[in-house]
Amino acid sequence: QEQLVESGGGLVQAGDSLTLSCAASGRTFSSYTMGWFRQAPGKQREFVAGITGGDFGAWFYADSVKDRFVVSRDNAKNTVYLQMNSLNLEDTAVYYCAAKRSRIGAPTYPGQYDYWGQGTQVTVSS
Numbered sequence: 001q002e003q004l005v006e007s008g009g010g011l012v013q014a015g016d017s018l019t020l021s022c023a024a025s026g027r028t029f030s031s032y033t034m035g036w037f038r039q040a041p042g043k044q045r046e047f048v049a050g051i052t053g054g055d056f057g058a059w060f061y062a063d064s065v066k067d068r069f070v071v072s073r074d075n076a077k078n079t080v081y082l083q084m085n086s087l088n089l090e091d092t093a094v095y096y097c098a099a100k101r102s103r104i105g106a107p108t109y110p111g112q113y114d115y116w117g118q119g120t121q122v123t124v125s126s
Helices: none
Strands: 003-005 009-013 018-024 033-039 047-053 059-061 068-076 078-085 093-100 122-123
Touching: 003 093, 018 033, 018 093, 018 122, 033 068, 033 078, 047 068, 047 078, 059 068, 078 093
Parallel strands: 009 122
Antiparallel strands: 003 018, 018 078, 033 047, 033 093, 047 059, 068 078, 093 122
16 A cells, blocks of 8 residues: 655745645555646546656646646655646645556546545645
């Protein structure tokens, strides 16, 4: 069982940057595809960004964030990051990291992931 713990959320102003971290507990982290999702009040959980497993993971993004957010991973630290730039009000949500027990593919649906963190709140104010 993989445990994922997100951190780094908070209250920021529009235009600011914020970096989220997700620490994993297992020994096989490097082989997992990792994803970031978010869920705003009253809305469904939506895909934000992901990075495939291995030492040179390939990243993939939702259109709404691809020019502003950067996903990365440090396998030595069992951690995946989401750097968020030029934040706007629509980015306000609870952000979740997720792990898929495969390094293949670019999964963008919640049901494709096997493990989830508890989430961290990001609030963007005007």
